[in-house]
Amino acid sequence: MNRRKLLQSLAIGLPTLLLSNKISAFSMIDDATKEFVEQILAGPFSPTWESLSNYKTPEWFRDAKFGIWAHWGPQCQPEAGDWYARNMYMEGNWKYKYHIEKYGHPSQFGFKDVINTWKAEKWDPEALVSLYKSAGAKYFMALANHHDNLDLYDSKYQKNWNSVKQGPKKDIVKGWADAAKKHGLPFAVSVHAAHTWSWFETAQRSDKTGPLAGVPYDGKLTKKDGKGKWWDGLDPQELYAQNHPLSENSGDDGSIHKQWNWGNGVNPPTKAYIDKFFNRTIDLIDKYHPDMIYFDDSQFPLWPISDAGLRIAAHLYNKIIKEKGKLNAVITGKILTEEQRKAMVWDIERGQSNSIEPLPWQTDTCIGDWHYDRGIYNRKAYKSPKTIIHTLIDVVSKNGNLMLNIPVRGDGSIDGLERKIVEDIGIWMNANGDSIYATRPWKIFGEGPAQQQAAALTAQGFNEGKGKPFSHEDIRFTTKGNTLFATVMAWPTAGSVLIKSLGTGSSHYPEKINGVQLVATGQELKFERIAEGLKVYFPDVMPAASYANPLRIV
Incomplete structure (x- = not known):
């Protein structure tokens, strides 16, 4: 049997049969043959x-x-x-x-x-x-x-x-x-x-x-x-x-x-x-x-x-x-x-799950096209920071991560519109990141009318932007330790918001609510817990980049 035929038989059989903590799948092949198929490092995982x-x-x-x-x-x-x-x-x-x-x-x-x-x-x-x-x-x-x-x-x-x-x-x-x-x-x-x-x-x-x-x-x-x-x-x-x-x-x-x-x-x-x-x-x-x-x-x-x-x-x-x-x-x-x-x-x-997934997952999307498209810049057609933040909040509430592509020009730079979007995302993240990083899903991911019209996944995903836009009635939840975060997806024009999942008879949150803070500023907010829900009164002045407004509930 010549070396190439030996290689072919080894490449098919040995990765599964010979993996161990001490023996590499191709340790018996000489250096001249290794140029054809690289070795698989031994360890607890085999290729099945x-x-x-x-x-x-x-x-x-x-x-x-x-x-x-x-x-x-x-x-x-x-x-x-x-x-x-x-x-x-x-x-x-x-x-x-x-x-x-x-x-x-x-x-x-x-x-x-x-x-x-x-x-x-x-x-x-x-x-x-x-x-x-x-x-x-x-x-x-x-x-x-x-x-x-x-x-x-x-x-x-x-x-x-x-x-x-x-x-x-x-x-x-x-x-x-x-x-x-x-x-x-x-x-x-x-x-x-x-x-x-x-x-x-x-x-x-x-x-x-x-x-x-x-x-x-x-x-x-x-x-x-x-x-x-x-x-x-x-x-x-x-x-x-x-x-x-x-x-x-x-x-x-x-x-x-x-x-x-x-x-x-x-x-x-x-x-x-x-x-x-x-x-x-x-x-x-x-x-x-x-x-x-x-x-x-x-x-x-x-x-x-x-x-x-x-x-x-x-x-x-x-x-x-x-x-x-x-x-x-x-x-x-x-x-x-x-x-x-x-x-x-x-x-x-370019999409997201419509429920809390039992295992961690990721969505990948882009503010424009995957490879740089000058036409999108000329039309000022990039996704807004608000859209990106809403996607992130929704994905995280369902046990996911967001991988965001910022298209790079051929010369290796990004354009001014892209830079401004990235900087604006940073303003929100720096103020509200505690409701995102190191959090885990709650018992439910959220409430509100947007989810009722959410589009189903097709093929690899491709359901982003097909549902109803988020409003102040849409809430997304995450947890970190004993803290519950409830993110209100728009600033309430009436000055208050009612979180229906947190009413006095809530099976999801039977514990007492001692305080509600606006994460972006740390400000303590007035609230009432009634049968219909948790009514939270927002301040008169909106913080910077208030695309969505996480509340810290303790």
Whole structure:
């Protein structure tokens, strides 16, 4: 049996059979073979759902509640929004038209060439992370790679297509990691590259109409095609990964969403592609020591066609235990069953649960588009600080965390409108954070009319902004020790608010209420507890940033 066949058999069987506290799964493979598949660190977790279901969410994550994300990479350079690298190859799409106007036709100037224009000349990670910490973020996340497949770090296995070798010629992940460490924030990375295989299939197309009809885009170019060009010596297939047949219905731009779980006719990736993704992610973990990994996948990456994601999880969990003495790591995934939520943290994209979840979870959302979109800035269409604060309060009341993306421009800066939103969030958090940080859900998450019209989750989430806006009748609860926090989601225009769940006959709160304070100022408020509820009288003057108004009840 040659080494590659030995490797294949070991990669399938040994991770499960040989993991122990003393023996690594690949300890019997010599150094020459290790370049193909990285080792899995030994420890109490093995790469099975059953083993990983013993996972417990660490307290730091449960206490943090609020994180900020820099979803930043070469797709921010055109400043035309998310999924640019896919949509620029979709004839008729506005990003295709934009690309032709800005750069030229995608048969002549493809996404590899966009990467070459990205220089990140104004990027100051320390200053941005400092700003985010001052706004109340308790953890920070950076994009490690997106579906465009460029690793934003000194990548051992994506050695030619990474941000150290191309584009800005900088180790982006290291810059973010160093800044997070300096400011004492847990560091997270987001990993999206498992889907490049099918996501980039649009790069295999050509125009159907016009003067360049039938001329292939650059998605099938190979190393030999680069002679005399800026990318001479580079193989575009290491980036695009398109040397394979198209998936079923690949011409349908929406088919990618139906095939996200590696079913419904997707062309299955090769073992070499899967192994490379696995190696790249293990390399990322071992070099930059993240406390958390966000996977943009249904469950673990490449499940159920491969156990690569399970092996990555086992490696990270075991590594953290070995280094810190306890399982302090977090991995998030989407569209999880109840059993799968025991193995990782459930992430809801642009949405929130409508009930208190038994296990901690996270929502991820953005003030604009995931990748920077100059049009949103020009239209002044970012989410308001009030919307963000309302989302945070609602999510925390239901046992969740909020991960908020602040889109970064291609040059590495954020615009003035974004900065003002971050600063305004910070004003509220600095005054009211006691009702958020280190809290836990109460017996009920809240009351009021907004929940009666809440929208159901669809797919990864996507129910944010679909319900009735919050008013002073909407209350959200959290607890910390013997303290109950009741957050009134708007300033009551009548001067008082009635919290119906806290009336004299309340089964939720039979204890005596001794005092009510406005958290933002510490001011003691007049109150009456009657059968209909707890009536609290608000002061005449509103505190700064009174988007929502937590009350401390003791």
